[in-house]
Amino acid sequence: MVGPSPYPYASFIALKRTYDELFVLCVPCRRYIRLAIGPIRERDSRTTTFSCSVCGSVGHLVIDDPAKDGYTLDPRDKPERHPAARTRIVARAFAAREPPRHLIDPPKRGP
Ligand SMILES: [Zn+2]
Numbered sequence: 001m002v003g004p005s006p007y008p009y010a011s012f013i014a015l016k017r018t019y020d021e022l023f024v025l026c027v028p029c030r031r032y033i034r035l036a037i038g039p040i041r042e043r044d045s046r047t048t049t050f051s052c053s054v055c056g057s058v059g060h061l062v063i064d065d066p067a068k069d070g071y072t073l074d075p076r077d078k079p080e081r082h083p084a085a086r087t088r089i090v091a092r093a094f095a096a097r098e099p100p101r102h103l104i105d106p107p108k109r110g111p
């Protein structure tokens with residue numbers, strides 16, 4: 001049966017159903033993981049970022065098996081986040097919770 005996708009547009013579950021396997025790779029480390037989408041299945045893949053747990057640089061989402069390009073599979077089950085990535089995420093969450101004061105209480109203008 002062909003029809004519109006039952007999954008949210010560009011969500012990880014939609015990608016997984018289309019491409020079967022998703023990978024995240026780190027270019028400097030030449031490592032990759034198979035992406036387990038469990039908790040992020042409904043999330044928009046276009047706005048989700050990844051980072052390397054070893055060097056902290058950007059993790060790239062790819063659909064082609066990186067092993068073919070000489071990348072090594074990282075066998076660790078649940079690697080710890082890189083400290084720089086953790087700091088970035090915490091700072092972003094804090095900024096999201098605390099909107100700038102002028103947005104909450106706009107300055108009075110005019111008479
Ligand atoms: Zn890395």
